[in-house]
Amino acid sequence: MAAGGDNVVIKDGKREVVMPGNHLAALAAVDSGCKFFGGYPITPSTEVMEYISDILPEVGGTCIQMEDEIAGVAVATGASMSGVRSMTATSGPGISLKAENLGLAQMAEVPLVVVNVMRGGPSTGLPTRVAQGDIAQAKNPSHGDYKSIALCAGTLAECYTETVRAFNLADRFMQPVFVLLDATLGLMHAKAVLPTVEDVQAGIVPRKKFEGEPENYRPYGVEQDEAAVLNPMFQGYRYHFTGLHHDAMGFPTEEIETCRKLIDRLFNKVDAHRDEIELNEEFMLDDADILLIGYGSASLAIKEAVLRLREEGIKVGMFRPITVWPSPEERLNELGKQFKNVLSIELNQGQYLEEIQRCMGRRDIEKLTKTNGRPFSPADISAKVKEVF
């Protein structure tokens, strides 16, 4: 039986489910072949763990509530090192605690899906309220140089599909991948139309595996645009995990050229394949005079505002990055040339605005921000558009 129970209806080759976003992320993990979840409950992400603790054991997986956030990500990383698909879920304060281990996973090239259901911050902030305050954190949660991949769901269905994509990208690029939800998406409860489990499973590409003689195995000795090839443990292929700079076998080294090439490769394995990662939505942009840029749950209010403004004859459209890191550099650059009037809309003080400015190569971008834990209403957006353009 497909996980998800009685709420599932199959219609026209798709599944219709009625669930909150947090449950959809958990369901996506199970459908994607996740076999391990380690975490520690935190509002507003708790329902991810609550639901996966029900459905993961049904498919032979393991869910462990650890003693704290740090232990939660540590066991999830360990499970992934052994070769299985693994996930943890938390909110911003949890990411702060998990950061050290996320750095280890970046350096040792351990795939891991990390769901962050964003709430108001900094610190413990506004636990039950919505924010998009962890966008900058998702780019660099830990110290050092590496290239994050962060996907930001903007609809209920994307709470599912972006989690599926995160598992596939994590295994493809051998690194943690963030799935950013927020308190609005995580807790809203409605219908979502999803691909079937069969379609999801057909899209899974297993982690690369070295099949040659064990003595020829060099897990980190790969081309400069490739990810490490880490075979499952206990199958005769020996190597070493470390957070230190390491050689082709994973053993610590300070050799100048090896150290340079390692960090270059952590960047280049992502940068060279951005086309496999980038995903955007463009909503009513074709004939628009005004460009609104937003992501995540803010885009729900933006879409309503676009429709209302158009009823009043104001031609607006929306660009929404679904992959927020790496950012859609080239598309943003094109849009920056195409549109004079650009408004960036975020539930933070402008964490993505700086990236938009960089990609567009201009600073005259209007912004609408909010950090009081309340969502944007469509009226907030309409009013801002009328005020600044």
Place this chain on the structure above:
Amino acid sequence: MSTRTVMRFTGVGGQGVLLAGTIFASAKINQGGFGMKTATYTSQVRGGATVVDIQLDDKEIWYPYAIDGQIDFMLSVADVSYQQFKVGVREGGTIVVDPNLVYPTDEDRKKWNIVEIPIITIAKEEVKLVLTQSVVALAIANTYTHAIDDQLLVDTMLAAVPERFHAPNKLAYELGQKYAEAAMYEAEHA
């Protein structure tokens, strides 16, 4: 023309008002339409103001929150949340309150159609199961809004409840309906 029904249930954390919203949304989806429930609560586990927005439509709903001034119907079982969220109800809209727990002002009574039904007492003393208050509330809301076919709503509700609790929940629904109809009759004949 908009076919959207917008409702708001408010209470305090722990009272179970969230459940009624889930049932409404699910029933509308079972009917082939679009239903959306969004809960907002405070960081207090018990006692903090809780609000559940419910939107039902034949067309797709994107924005998940009710827009202040567009709410047709509100139900409240706690004064703290009543005072905080009543402003969202459109003028002339209906607000059902538990008179033992919610204290509308005279001005409120001029602005909105305030209806007093002792929701918690009905659940506690007539159904003898306080947990069924959300089903009493569900029946009252549907009697006022006619949002969903009653049988479909009851079936959706029962599917979410363990079988041994079917009888008290059915009774709770019937009582909610009866009290709402009586209140409507009284208002018409006052």
